[in-house]
Amino acid sequence: MTQVSNKQILASGYITGNPKQTDMYLKSSTISLQLSEELASDAVLVKNLILSCDPYMRGTKRTDRNSLFYSFSPHSPIVGYGVCKVLESKHPKFKKGELVWGVTKWEEYSIITKTESLIKIEHTDVPISYYTGVLGMPGMTAYAGFYEVGVPKKGDYVFISSAFGAVGQLVGQLAKLMGCYVVGSAGSKYKVDILKSKFGFDEAFNYKEEQDLDATLKKYFHEGIDIYFDNVGGDMLEAALVNMRRRGRIVAAGMISQYELDEPQGIKNLVNIIYKQIKVDAFTVYDYYHLYPKFLDTILPYIREGKITYVEDIAKGLESGPAALEAMFTGKSAGKQVILVAHE
Amino acid sequence: MTQVSNKQILASGYITGNPKQTDMYLKSSTISLQLSEELASDAVLVKNLILSCDPYMRGTKRTDRNSLFYSFSPHSPIVGYGVCKVLESKHPKFKKGELVWGVTKWEEYSIITKTESLIKIEHTDVPISYYTGVLGMPGMTAYAGFYEVGVPKKGDYVFISSAFGAVGQLVGQLAKLMGCYVVGSAGSKYKVDILKSKFGFDEAFNYKEEQDLDATLKKYFHEGIDIYFDNVGGDMLEAALVNMRRRGRIVAAGMISQYELDEPQGIKNLVNIIYKQIKVDAFTVYDYYHLYPKFLDTILPYIREGKITYVEDIAKGLESGPAALEAMFTGKSAGKQVILVAHE
Structure with a gap:
């Protein structure tokens, strides 16, 4: 041969x-x-x-x-x-x-x-x-995580960490299309600018320039957070737990801040899930692949009409x-x- | 008057x-x-x-x-x-x-x-x-937490902390009736004995006598834990997180070990929820009160037939x-x- x-x-x-x-x-x-x-x-x-x-x-x-x-x-x-x-x-x-x-x-x-x-x-x-x-596994992760795990409603307050990533940028745009208030964090001024100018986030901040993440989240979320789409874990999760609203949902898509540590960081504010009846779901996208045709029906028109940028x-x-x-x-x-x- | x-x-x-x-x-x-x-x-x-x-x-x-x-x-x-x-x-x-x-x-x-x-x-x-x-709010908490949040299947490995409490004793009996393997922890020999002799738990242990909760859970759960019904948080939650199976469910009903602390304990093993796609749901029983008639239909016959003890x-x-x-x-x-x- x-x-x-x-x-x-x-x-x-x-x-x-x-x-x-x-x-x-x-x-x-x-x-x-x-x-x-x-x-x-x-x-x-x-x-x-x-x-x-x-x-x-x-x-x-x-x-x-x-x-x-x-x-x-x-x-x-x-x-x-x-x-x-x-x-x-x-x-x-x-x-x-x-x-x-x-x-x-x-x-x-x-x-x-x-x-x-x-x-x-x-x-x-x-x-x-x-x-x-946007049309593959990261897109399905954003779609299943936001809609199925986050169970969003119009007007919900949504926070996304690592918002410039393949998943985060789509979650933010889906949240805006649903009528949510959306704030994202990222690791450079360039990314923060694009989140606001191109992806339509209401606010975005460079976490590397923030001294007190709790204060930062309080500044952007006077009423607290309904959905935290977490890609990073660690200090950002600590701050988010304090700022969650009653019955909030934490979509735990990743904890990239923790994987390189010899011993992961203790999360002191986890007890807030009891005080505020919070769900934390580290879902797996593979449980939602039956929704792939429905996902395409939703996302493809948005892309063709320019309502979702990637x-x-x-x-x-x-x-x-x-x-x-x-x-x-x-x-x-x-x-x-x-x-x-x-x-x- | x-x-x-x-x-x-x-x-x-x-x-x-x-x-x-x-x-x-x-x-x-x-x-x-x-x-x-x-x-x-x-x-x-x-x-x-x-x-x-x-x-x-x-x-x-x-x-x-x-x-x-x-x-x-x-x-x-x-x-x-x-x-x-x-x-x-x-x-x-x-x-x-x-x-x-x-x-x-x-x-x-x-x-x-x-x-x-x-x-x-x-x-x-x-x-x-x-x-x-058993027929009121604690019973509904056990019922909604176990069936609706825990989503149990026959043969699941179930661990319950504070298992002698009003909620825990019912969760354990419901799990046994479903055909699960059930282990409970409690704070005295008297309680441990009753869990096994009266409530039919497969195993039970006095957490006050255990030096290494991770090793204890490994001893009782060779295959890991599918459902952890958590009433205590803290060290027990740490040990359970390490011993959860893939796609396990943590029913977060309480964290009684944490409420009296000035600063709650950091939970280092939380990152395991990502590694193992675990759901942690601090549900509120009030979201499930519409199930109260169905709950009574399930529990009352069990009580009358002596299948549930209280x-x-x-x-x-x-x-x-x-x-x-x-x-x-x-x-x-x-x-x-x-x-x-x-x-x-």
Whole structure:
């Protein structure tokens, strides 16, 4: 069988915590562009077009039990979400030439044998990279977290931390479309400006410039917070707990401030959940994938009508992957971080 | 109008934290056993038969915003749940001679003008004191917390702290009836024995005798915990967070270990909710009162058939109220603490 060149990004070893460029390396391998007989009857051969950098792509300490996070396998390609073109398929749901999104590998061509996550892309009048973000897993996380877990009402007071992230920017816009008051926090003046000017947040602040987060939240939320969409945990969660309203909802999407600590920070204000009957739900988006068609029906018209804006930071070429992933973890990406591997 | 004697238990002053006997005093007052013209059109005059001691009856620091807890009013009667006989009624739903349960005052006779909480007692083949416990607000808390918030399945691993309390003992029995594995913690050997022998818990332990709660929970839950019904918070919550299974549910009914602290304890293991997609819901029972008829349909047959057992500690006479309330807070009550004011 004819072999073609297949560049790959591999993990150098086990990675603990946030990956750095130097934890990965590029290798040129070869692959046959045909599916062999021995492969499972639903295997799919794809060409990877877009790869996604997401905050869950950090190494788990191997002692963690039951952890959701990612385990990097030494000298194996990085695994992550992507948009792919089907070249060959044994799977009845996917045909040659179709576009899909789901879990793939950081390489030019992949044979996907675990096909459960793959979803066919039906609408290509929007950039296909959106299926790694606003129309993909982060978008579903925002949608399920805000509507299903947050249970918002018009007029609710909504606070979003890490609001410039792929999830946060969508949550804020969905909240504005519902008629909520929306404040976001982010880590630079650039991000704060875009939250207000482009995403329509009522207010936004740079948490790095605030001395007293409790006072900051009191300044923006005189009446308290109904929904806190938490991506960071730690000090921001402490401050939010004090400022929640009765029967508030904390949508616990992440605690990125805690993962790198040897011992996580104690949250002293947790007792407020009792005083104020608060729900804290670290939901999993996978429980809500049955809503994906409804999600698309909601979000696609908003995107086409310009009611939802989405900002990407597109790194060009598979080689740029390691730097792009590090940039996302260090807050340097100027939007949802993706890697453009091939145009078609 | 004829006045009769009306003994009352009054708060000596503002009470902060767990009330002590000395925070209350007995006074003999008088009352007219007729409803005057000026009273609201739904006022009810009742004779208090049973009064209830419940863990929410502790004084809030007056600086707390939005707090659920109780504010004692100096030189006013203690307010709490009770079972009462209607002597006079302007309310269309309640008639002279009927029994009701709901929020009343610690005195022989009360005029109730806030009647929203009153529910007519339809079934008197069980002890009427049960309507302050297993058939009243604590029972509804157990029922809503376990079924609606905990979302249990047969075979689930269930842990209940303060399992001997009015809520905990019912949660454990409901969980056993559903086919769950149930472990409870309590604060004395007597309570631990009753949990196992009378309430049918699979295991129970005295938390005061355990050195390492994480190890204790690992001993009883090899596979981890699906539902933690938390009444205590603090160290037990820390240990439970480490031992929860993926997608576990923490039913946050109370954090009694924290209320007396000047500064609440930091909960370091909260980040586990992200790693394991855990829901922590400090629900309010008042959101579930529409289920009260369904609750009675479930619980009453269990009680009549002896499938649910219920233990009360009955203090005799209104005068015994202050000591009974203190006993409940210091863990000395030998069952759900009630006060028998009058037989009929």
